[in-house]
Amino acid sequence: MKRSEAFSIQEEADFLQALLQEIESVCQDFQQISQADPKISGWSVGQHCEHILKADRLNLRAIRVLLEGGGEPVQEEQAPHPILKVGVIPRGVAEAPRFVLPKGSPDQEQLGILVQRVLTDWNEIRNQVLQSGKAESGESRRGISHHELGLLDIVSWVRFARIHTEHHLIIIRAIRGTIA
DSSP states (O other): OOTGGGSOHHHHHHHHHHHHHHHHHHHTOHHHHTOOOTTTOSSOHHHHHHHHHHHHHHHHHHHHHHHTTOSEEOOSOOOOOHHHHHTOOOTTSOOOOGGGSOOSOOOHHHHHHHHHHHHHHHHHHHHHHHHOGGGTOOTTOEEEEETTTEEEOHHHHHHHHHHHHHHHHHHHHHHHHHHO
């Protein structure tokens, strides 16, 4: 089984779109972004949003580079990383790289700008991914290395973006649920 064949790019893209729209909704409400519950997470809702959006900008940049023919050839077929295979990031297992950590308490305006950039980038990339034959072509697959997951092709980057975004939205929903 080729790494990309196990995942439907259409389903992953649709799911990621819905998750990004949920983040947009959360970022529009100052009351929500300031919510925190240290029993659930050391970060506030806004900090989770900032982290998701910073990470997704990088994920989308990797996808764009691959769409433009960049990256390196994927030489051998391997089983997908367990996170990609299962579709879940276990809580407390990974530590975010410094460059995507939230800085203090983000304000609503900063998050609004960031979420609009991500949505704009995603809408451009989504259409390219869905329209390109590259998304599911195994012949000349190219990849870019993820610091934890290894070499990822376009479909795997979209899947990872969805998994990571959902991981943090689950935490956000838990924080919001304890406050409500």
